Amino acid sequence: MSEIDQNPDLRIEAEEGSYELERSDVSAILLAVERGDQAQLTARMDPLHAADIADLLEQISSSERRRLVHLYDREFDGEILSELDESIRDEVIATLRPEVLADAVRELESDDVVDLIEDMDEEKQDVILDVLEDNDRVAVEQSLTYPENSAGRLMQSEVVTAPEHWTVGEAIDFLRAQDELPEQFYHVTLVDPRHKPVGNVTLGKLMGSRRDVLLWEIIEDVFQVIPAMQDEGEVAYAFNQYHLISAPVVDEDERLVGVITIDDAMIVLDEEHEEDILRLAGVGEGSLSDRVINTTRQRLPWLAVNLLTAIAASLVIAQFEAAISQIVALAVLMPIVASMGGNAGTQSLTVAVRAIATKDLTGSNMWRVIRREVLVGLINGVVFATVMGVVGLVWFGSPALGYVIAVAMVINMVVAGLAGTAIPVALEKFGIDPALASGAFVTTVTDVVGFFAFLGLAAMVLL
Amino acid sequence: MSEIDQNPDLRIEAEEGSYELERSDVSAILLAVERGDQAQLTARMDPLHAADIADLLEQISSSERRRLVHLYDREFDGEILSELDESIRDEVIATLRPEVLADAVRELESDDVVDLIEDMDEEKQDVILDVLEDNDRVAVEQSLTYPENSAGRLMQSEVVTAPEHWTVGEAIDFLRAQDELPEQFYHVTLVDPRHKPVGNVTLGKLMGSRRDVLLWEIIEDVFQVIPAMQDEGEVAYAFNQYHLISAPVVDEDERLVGVITIDDAMIVLDEEHEEDILRLAGVGEGSLSDRVINTTRQRLPWLAVNLLTAIAASLVIAQFEAAISQIVALAVLMPIVASMGGNAGTQSLTVAVRAIATKDLTGSNMWRVIRREVLVGLINGVVFATVMGVVGLVWFGSPALGYVIAVAMVINMVVAGLAGTAIPVALEKFGIDPALASGAFVTTVTDVVGFFAFLGLAAMVLL
Numbered sequence: 012m013s014e015i016d017q018n019p020d021l022r023i024e025a026e027e028g029s030y031e032l033e034r035s036d037v038s039a040i041l042l043a044v045e046r047g048d049q050a051q052l053t054a055r056m057d058p059l060h061a062a063d064i065a066d067l068l069e070q071i072s073s074s075e076r077r078r079l080v081h082l083y084d085r086e087f088d089g090e091i092l093s094e095l096d097e098s099i100r101d102e103v104i105a106t107l108r109p110e111v112l113a114d115a116v117r118e119l120e121s122d123d124v125v126d127l128i129e130d131m132d133e134e135k136q137d138v139i140l141d142v143l144e145d146n147d148r149v150a151v152e153q154s155l156t157y158p159e160n161s162a163g164r165l166m167q168s169e170v171v172t173a174p175e176h177w178t179v180g181e182a183i184d185f186l187r188a189q190d191e192l193p194e195q196f197y198h199v200t201l202v203d204p205r206h207k208p209v210g211n212v213t214l215g216k217l218m219g220s221r222r223d224v225l226l227w228e229i230i231e232d233v234f235q236v237i238p239a240m241q242d243e244g245e246v247a248y249a250f251n252q253y254h255l256i257s258a259p260v261v262d263e264d265e266r267l268v269g270v271i272t273i274d275d276a277m278i279v280l281d282e283e284h285e286e287d288i289l290r291l292a293g294v295g296e297g298s299l300s301d302r303v304i305n306t307t308r309q310r311l312p313w314l315a316v317n318l319l320t321a322i323a324a325s326l327v328i329a330q331f332e333a334a335i336s337q338i339v340a341l342a343v344l345m346p347i348v349a350s351m352g353g354n355a356g357t358q359s360l361t362v363a364v365r366a367i368a369t370k371d372l373t374g375s376n377m378w379r380v381i382r383r384e385v386l387v388g389l390i391n392g393v394v395f396a397t398v399m400g401v402v403g404l405v406w407f408g409s410p411a412l413g414y415v416i417a418v419a420m421v422i423n424m425v426v427a428g429l430a431g432t433a434i435p436v437a438l439e440k441f442g443i444d445p446a447l448a449s450g451a452f453v454t455t456v457t458d459v460v461g462f463f464a465f466l467g468l469a470a471m472v473l474l
Numbered sequence: 475m476s477e478i479d480q481n482p483d484l485r486i487e488a489e490e491g492s493y494e495l496e497r498s499d500v501s502a503i504l505l506a507v508e509r510g511d512q513a514q515l516t517a518r519m520d521p522l523h524a525a526d527i528a529d530l531l532e533q534i535s536s537s538e539r540r541r542l543v544h545l546y547d548r549e550f551d552g553e554i555l556s557e558l559d560e561s562i563r564d565e566v567i568a569t570l571r572p573e574v575l576a577d578a579v580r581e582l583e584s585d586d587v588v589d590l591i592e593d594m595d596e597e598k599q600d601v602i603l604d605v606l607e608d609n610d611r612v613a614v615e616q617s618l619t620y621p622e623n624s625a626g627r628l629m630q631s632e633v634v635t636a637p638e639h640w641t642v643g644e645a646i647d648f649l650r651a652q653d654e655l656p657e658q659f660y661h662v663t664l665v666d667p668r669h670k671p672v673g674n675v676t677l678g679k680l681m682g683s684r685r686d687v688l689l690w691e692i693i694e695d696v697f698q699v700i701p702a703m704q705d706e707g708e709v710a711y712a713f714n715q716y717h718l719i720s721a722p723v724v725d726e727d728e729r730l731v732g733v734i735t736i737d738d739a740m741i742v743l744d745e746e747h748e749e750d751i752l753r754l755a756g757v758g759e760g761s762l763s764d765r766v767i768n769t770t771r772q773r774l775p776w777l778a779v780n781l782l783t784a785i786a787a788s789l790v791i792a793q794f795e796a797a798i799s800q801i802v803a804l805a806v807l808m809p810i811v812a813s814m815g816g817n818a819g820t821q822s823l824t825v826a827v828r829a830i831a832t833k834d835l836t837g838s839n840m841w842r843v844i845r846r847e848v849l850v851g852l853i854n855g856v857v858f859a860t861v862m863g864v865v866g867l868v869w870f871g872s873p874a875l876g877y878v879i880a881v882a883m884v885i886n887m888v889v890a891g892l893a894g895t896a897i898p899v900a901l902e903k904f905g906i907d908p909a910l911a912s913g914a915f916v917t918t919v920t921d922v923v924g925f926f927a928f929l930g931l932a933a934m935v936l937l
Contacts, residue, residue: 030708030711030712030715030833031833031836032833032836032838034836034837034838037838038838060696060715060716062715062716062717063715066833066834069834070834070836070838070839071838071839072842183681186681186682187681187682189682191682192678192679192681192682193678194678195676195678195719196678197660197677197678197719213658214660214677214678214681215655215656215657215658215659215660215677216655218646218649218650218655218677219649219650219652219654219655233523245493248493249493250740251740251741251744252493252523252525252526253523253525254525254737256658256660256736256737273719273736273737273740274717274719274736276740277713277714277736277739277740277743278714280740280743280744281714281743281747284744284747284751285828287751288747288750288751288754288824288828289824289825289828291751291754291755291824292754292820292821292823292824292825293817293820293821294821294824294825298829298834299825299829299834299835299839299843299846303846303849303850303853304853306846306850307850307853307854310818310821310850310854311854311857313817313821314814314817314818314821314854314858315858317813317814317817318810318814318858318861318862320813321809321810321813321814322810322865324809324810324813325806325807325809325810328805328806328809329806332802332803332805332806335798335802335805336799336802339795339798339799339805340795341805342791342795342798342802342804342805342808343788343791343792343795344788345805345809346784346787346788346791346808346809346812346921347781347784347785347787347788349809350780350783350784350787350921351777351780351781351784354756354776354777354780355773355777357755357756358755358756358757358773358776358777360755361751361752361754361755361757362752362755362757362762365748365751365752366761366762370493370494370495370529371529371532371533371761371762372762373494373495373497373533374497375495375497375500375501375533375534376533376534376762379535380762383762383766383769386766387766387769387770387773390766390767390770391770391773391774391777394774395777395778395781398781399781402785458809458813
C-alpha cells in the first residue's frame with residue numbers, strides 16, 4: 012500500500028462524468044510556462060497521462076507550445092509523441108533537443124515507433140532509427156516493409172508462442188522461466204512445426220487449468236488469423252465483429268510474424284469512424300491543429316464540387332426564367348422543394364454509407380433496402396406535400412400552386428430515397444469510397460430534380 | 475492437432491481483404507431453408523460466427539427469417555441473440571420455442587443477458603429471468619438497478635481480486651486453486667480491506683515475476699477506476715484515451731462491484747460513433763432492419779425542422795419579390811450563395827462536433843478555433859467569390875451582378891465558419907447534443923444570411 016500512496020501521480024482522478032482537462036489546470040500550466048517556473052510546470056504536468064498532455068499541447072497556441080516543450084523537455088515522455096496529432100507532432104519533434112528526442116523514442120514499443128515515423132521523409136526516419144537499439148530497429152524496419160495502413164504496420168513483432176503439443180504445465184514452466192515477456196500479452200499462440208499459428212490459449216484459461224491438460228484442449232473457440240497485407244480497416248472490423256482480444260498476423264506462407272491486440276484495433280476503429288464522419292461532410296482528413304492554409308486547401312475541393320452542383324441547379328432554373336418572371340412566388344417556393352429533397356437524400360445516403368461500412372448492406376439485400384428507402388421517401392413525401400400544399404395555398408391563395416408544390420415534393424423525396432441508396436451502392440461497386448463522394452451526387456440529383464419538377468409542373472399547370 | 479482438425483468449424487476463414495458474407499453462401503442457406511433441408515442448413519450455418527449469423531438474419535426478408543429460425547432452432551446459440559439488431563431480435567425471440575429460448579439465454583454471460591432484456595417490458599423480462607440460474611439472475615437484477623447506458627449496466631460482476639499485500643506466489647496459488655475462473659479476464663485487481671480497488675496486475679506480469687515479488691510492485695502504471703453511475707460514452711472515451719484493457723467499477727462508497735473490459739468499451743465506442751454520424755444527418759437511431767413505418771417516423775421530425783428552416787428562408791426571399799420580378803437572374807443565382815454557405819457551414823460544424831466529442835474543443839481553445847474557422851471561411855469565400863463573380867459576369871453580362879454575388883458569397887462563407895463552430899459549442903454549453911441539433915441551426919443561418927445578403931445587395935446596387 013505504501014508504494015501506491017507514494018505514487019498518487021500515476022492514477023487519473025476518476026471524476027464522475029467527465030475526463031475533460033480542467034480549464035483551471037490548463038491555466039495553471041500556462042502560467043507556469045509564462046513565468047518559466049520549471050518546478051511548478053513539472054508538478055502540474057506529472058499527474059497527467061501522456062494522452063492528456065498531448066491534448067493539452069494540441070489546444071494551446073503554437074508559441075505557448077514551443078515554450079512549454081522547451082521548459083518541460085527533460086521530462087518529455089515518448090508516449091506523448093505517439094498521442095499527438097501529426098501536424099503538432101512534427102513541430103514538437105523539431106523543438107525537442109536531439110538527446111531528449113532519442114530518450115523519448117527509445118521508451119516506445121516498436122509498433123509505436125512505426126506509427127511515429129511512417130509519414131516522415133527518409134532523412135528524419137534515419138535520425139530516429141539511429142537512436143534505437145538494434146533489435147528494435149530491425150523490428151521497425153521490418154514493419155515498414157509492409158504497405159501503409161496494413162496489418163503488418165499495426166502488429167507488434169513480439170509474440171508469445173508454444174508448440175501445439177505442449178501441456179498447460181509445460182507452457183507455465185516455459186513462461187515462468189523467461190527473462191523478459193512482452194509488456195502486454197493476453198494469449199499464448201500455439202504454432203505447428205512450420206511456425207503456422209493454429210490456436211490461442213488465454214492466460215486466464217492457462218491459470219485455471221490442470222498441469223496435465225493439453226493446450227489444444229483449451230484453445231479459444233473463435234480464432235482469427237490476420238494476413239499481414241490486410242487493410243487495417245478490415246482488421247478493426249474483424250476485432251469488432253468477432254470480439255477478438257488479440258489475433259496472430261501471418262505472412263504469405265501463413266507463418267506467424269506478429270500479433271495485433273484489441274487496443275490497436277480500437278484506435279483504428281476510432282480513426283476509421285472519424286474519417287467517415289469527416290468525409291461525409293466533405294472535410295477530408297484534417298484536424299483542429301492543422302494550419303489554416305492546410306485546412307482551407309483540404310476543404311476547397313469539396314466546395315468546388317458543390318459550386319459545380321449549384322451551377323447545374325441554376326442552369327435548370329434558368330430554363331424557367333419566363334415562368335418565374337410571370338409568377339415570382341415560384342422563386343420564393345422553389346428552394347423548399349430542393350431543400351427537403353436534399354435533406355431526405357442525406358438521410359438515406361448516411362444510412363446507406365454506414366450500412367456499407369458495417370457490411371449490413373450487401374448484394375443480397377440491396378434491392379430490398381432500395382425499395383424500403385423509396386417507400387420511406389414516398390410516405391414522408393406525401394406527409395410534407397400535404398403540409399406544403401396547404402402552406403402554398405394559404406400563403407399565395409392559389410390552389411393550383413399548392414397542388415404543384417405538393418406533387419413536386421413527393422417526386423423529389425421519392426427520388427431522394429432512390430438516389431440516396433443507389434448512388435452509394437454504385438460508388439462502392441466501382442471502388443470509390445461512398446462516404447467521400449455520395450453527398451455531391453445525391454444533392455445534385457435532388458436539386459436538379461427538385462427545381463425541374465416544381466418549375467416544370469408550374470410552367471405546365473399555371474401558365 | 476487432431477482436436478483442431480476435428481473442429482474446423484470453429485475458425486473463421488481468413489480471406490484476404492474482406493469479412494463480408496459471401497452472396498453464394500447466403501443463397502445456399504436460403505435454398506436449404508426453402509427446401510426444408512435441416513441437415514444442409516445446419517452444415518452451412520455451423521461454420522459461421524454468431525455475429526455473422528446475426529448479420530445474415532438481418533439481411534434476409536422477414537418470412538425467410540421466420541422459416542430459417544424455425545428450421546434451425548435446435549442449434550440456436552444465445553450469442554446470436556446478443557448480436558442481433560433490436561427490432562429483429564424481438565421477432566426472433568417470438569419465433570423461438572420457449573425451451574430453445576431458455577437454453578440460448580442460459581449460455582450467455584450476465585452482461586449479455588442485461589443487454590438482451592434491458593429494453594423489454596417487465597413481463598418479457600420475467601420470462602427470461604425465470605430460466606436463469608440463481609446467481610446469474612441476481613447478477614442481472616443487480617445490474618438492472620443501474621440506469622440505462624451506465625457503467626453499471628456494462629460491467630460484468632465476476633472480478634478476480636487479491637488482497638493488496640499478497641505476493642505473486644500467493645496470487646498464483648490462489649488462482650490455480652479456483653474451481654472456476656471467469657471466461658475472459660486480463661487483470662487481477664488488488665483490493666484494500668474495505669474492498670476498494672487499489673491497482674491492477676496483468677496476468678502476463680504475474681506469469682513473468684518471481685514468487686516472492688509483492689503484487690503492488692508490479693501494478694500497472696495507468697489505473698482507472700470507473701464509477702458505476704458513469705455514462706457508458708465516458709467509459710468508452712476513457713478506454714480509448716488511456717488505452718485501458720480492463721477497469722474496475724465501483725459503487726458510491728468506492729467499493730468494487732464489477733469490471734469493464736475493452737471489448738465492451740469497443741462496442742460502446744462503435745455505437746456512439748454510429749449515433750453521431752446518424753444524428754448529424756438527422757436520422758436518429760434506427761437501422762436498416764427497422765420497419766418502414768418506424769424509419770419513416772424517426773426521420774420525420776428532422777424533415778419537419780428542415781421544412782420550417784426552408785420556409786424561413788423563403789420568407790426572406792419573399793421580401794425581395796419586386797427585385798426578382800425585375801431581374802430574374804437573381805432567382806437563378808440565389809441558390810448558389812445559399813448552397814455554398816450551407817456546405818461550408820456543414821464542414822465547420824462537423825469538425826466542431828467531432829472535436830467536442832473527442833474533447834479537443836474545450837473552453838480553453840474555443841476562441842482560437844472560432845477565429846480559425848472564420849479565417850478559413852474568409853479565404854475560401856474570397857476564392858469562390860472570385861470564381862462566381864466571373865461566372866455571373868460572363869453568364870449575365872453584368873459586372874454589377876458579378877460584384878453582388880461575390881460579396882454575398884464572402885459574407886455567407888464567413889458567417890458559415892462562425893455559425894458552424896459557435897452553434898455546436900453553444901448547444902453543448904446548454905446540454906443539448908450538438909450532433910443532433912447543430913445542422914438545422916447552421917443551415918437556417920446560412921440560408922437566411924445567404925438569401926438576405928445576395929438579394930439585399932442586389933436590391934441596393936442593381937435597382
